[in-house]
Amino acid sequence: TQLLEQSPQFLSIQEGENLTVYCNSSSVFSSLQWYRQEPGEGPVLLVTVVTGGEVKKLKRLTFQFGDARKDSSLHITAAQPGDTGLYLCAGGGPSSGSARQLTFGSGTQLTVLP
Amino acid sequence: NAGVTQTPKFRVLKTGQSMTLLCAQDMNHEYMYWYRQDPGMGLRLIHYSVGEGTTAKGEVPDGYNVSRLKKQNFLLGLESAAPSQTSVYFCASSYYRGLRTEAFFGQGTRLTVV
16 A cells, blocks of 8 residues: 655645645655645546646645655745645556556645635 | 536435445546545545546545446446445546546535434
8 A cells, every 4th residue: 555644734824925835655655646635526637746846836836756656745925815725746556556546645634724 | 608517516314324425527537436535634535537428436435335337427327325424425527648637526415424
């Protein structure tokens, strides 16, 4: 079983602050995704990273995949109340696996206060 | 473009009752999944399917059955509901190209078993 641990579990910050959320595993993943989930909705894909060391930027969000493809981080610059939500990382199954199932972390609940 | 549609959105069952949750996707994805989401536990995989006519167990399959008679539909059944199955259920579909596995989620079904 591939486990993904996210930290912190809860984060409450003021508008304008920066933050980083971490996603760690002892397993290697072929890809790693970040999703955001708002109350009453399903998770929505934000980004996919596939190459060790890869960095992707989505406006104020910066995603990084670890060199060994076992961990990832999400950094938000100048957080806004609209960034509030549950952030989930998910690892794509190994390329040699029989199914392309995703393993999800337990999530980071982010609250950005105005 | 509807994406992934789940029905129903809410349901209350009495212990021992049965029900079926329906998931439909219009993206021609091969892979479909059923997850449950409980507070503090992220998304846990119940069952998944890698194609029409095939299903497999995930992390927490006990008490659930699934069927994938058509590529676009994935049904989740509870034969004898228990209070421990109170949860929010999400269906997802995904594609796999290269090293990427990216999932698209429905809006969820909130199930309460009393």
